[in-house]
Amino acid sequence: MATNSLVDLKQLSPKFQDLYAKTKDFVENDCIPAEKTFDLQMGKGDQRWKVIPPVLEELKAKARSLGLWNLFLGKAYAEGAGLSNVEYGLIAELTGRCPKLAPEAMNCSAPDTGNMEVLAKYGTPAQKEKWLKPLMDGKIRSAFAMTEPRVASSDATNIELNIRREGNEYVLNGLKWWISGAGDPRCALYIVMGKSDAGNANKHRQQSIVLVPADTPGVTVIRPLPVFGYDDAPEGHCEIRFKDVRVPVENIVLGEGRGFEVIQGRLGPGRIHHCMRTIGIAERALEYMMVRVTDPARRTFGKGLYEHGTIVSDIARSRIEIDQTRFLVLNAARKIDQGDAKSALKEISMAKIAAPNMVLSVLDRAIQAHGAGGLSDDFPLAKFYASSRTLRFADGPDEVHISQLGRNELRRAEEIRAKFQSQKEKSQARLAKL
Known part of the structure; x- marks a missing residue:
């Protein structure tokens, strides 16, 4: 191997x-x-x-x-x-x-x-x-309902779906969208994040996670939301209304006010899974590109496509970017294995930023090499591009991860400043002896 x-x-x-x-x-x-x-x-x-x-x-x-x-x-x-x-x-x-x-x-x-x-x-x-x-057992499917249309859900403290306890039940009211998997006829469960304690001074203790059977009265799948024209049936990415939806209190996950704890535990390893799958997509796109440009029938200006410098450059850049990203992702996975997802936040963020952008670049080059055919359904490239573009939002948009990564790096600034000062003083001391 x-x-x-x-x-x-x-x-x-x-x-x-x-x-x-x-x-x-x-x-x-x-x-x-x-x-x-x-x-x-x-x-x-x-x-x-x-x-x-x-x-x-x-x-x-x-x-x-x-x-x-x-x-x-x-x-x-x-x-x-x-x-x-x-x-x-x-x-x-x-x-x-x-x-x-x-x-x-x-x-x-x-x-x-x-x-x-x-x-x-x-x-x-x-x-x-x-x-x-x-x-x-693969007998049912499920969906995770967090994103909402009326707020900027990249900051999950903004979510508005209301979770209110009445006796031995929770009552849910609110609107969710881009809920992947909700259109599937096998989808039997929604894991729903909502606000159960809006007045809590700790904004990260206001949210809870509740299990909602898909057939609960008051749950309405309003519509599937297409991505660049693809509706991704039968799973779809749906808009859902929860109106006076009642579930028993035992459907709470972990406890009231612990929604953020749950979603952080959910997202860490899952981000790595997404990133590795994008590398597989990119590898396949590069294969399509190499077969296309070496097709003897594909010639422009008296040359095979592969003989043009721009094509060769695109293939080389794609190879570099795929392998760079694989390194980042496997490094993040290794850090999780050595500790846990929380200890690998920096590495996860870097992988999550790099992988979707890498696959889009590789796919774009492959589409370009295919000419107008790359935009069609004769090849899987356009569909791959549409689905991969969503990953710059899924599990947190690029901007959130970039901001978090940058802030974490800046925490080292004072330590570095002190090191620079020490080096300067030692340099001056050496010069004084000359």
Whole structure:
């Protein structure tokens, strides 16, 4: 097994090596060849929100038979596969090469992965039995409802959905949008963040997380929201109204006022998963580009496309950017493995900033090399671009991570100033002796 940038795969566990080889074969020889079949079986119109293509169920059955199931839950969880974040990150890169099918076929797709981690980490035994077990069995799907249309949700303290306790129930009222997975007919659970104590002096203790069954009276999926014209059926990214929605108090996660604690526990490793999948997308885009530009029929101004300096430069830059980003992501995963997500905030932020921007650059070059065909559905590049563009918002927009990273760096300024002063004084002392 070859060295993969920062990590020599041969040095990782035998279990990982077996799963990695199986995943690679499964993605390349089962999932990617099934993409066109999936699109055909999805159909058109309203049917696309009701049908789960049979080919997906076939892939899920095969993945499960190969042991490629729920690999995302790490060593900290009894329910998990026992992989480190570095090991799962490398597997996630492979699944990113077929982002529509491979992650779901292996029960490793967002937002379910993050939601399952919430339940595994914070859920009560009853919550795990009712929701985690069927999610891990792949019998249902779920959605995470945080973003709202009326406020700047990049600062989650702004969210307005009201959670009010009445006796043995919580009552929810509010509007959410861009709720990925909410359109899926299998979506049975919403994990909802709202404001339960708006008067709390600590703005990070005002929020709570509540489990809401999707069929609860008062829950209305208003519409799917397309991304650059793609509606991502059947999952979709939906706008949802919660009107006098009542759930029992035992549906609270971890406790009242602990919503921020829950979402931080949810987002750390999940950001790494997203980043590794973008590397898989970028690798596949670069492959499309190289095949396109070396096609003998593709000639301009008497030369093959690959003979033009700009094309060669684009390929070289793409190779550099992909490997740089892989280094950042694997370094973040390793830091999480050595401590936890909180101890790796700097590394996670750098990876989260770099990966979506990298994949968009690589995809843009690949689209350009394909000419007008790159904008069409004849190739997966346009769809990849649309879905990848959302990742500059998902799990926190670039600007939030950049701001956090910059502030953390500035905390070192006084220490550096003192070091400079010490060096200056030592330099002056040396000069005085001359």
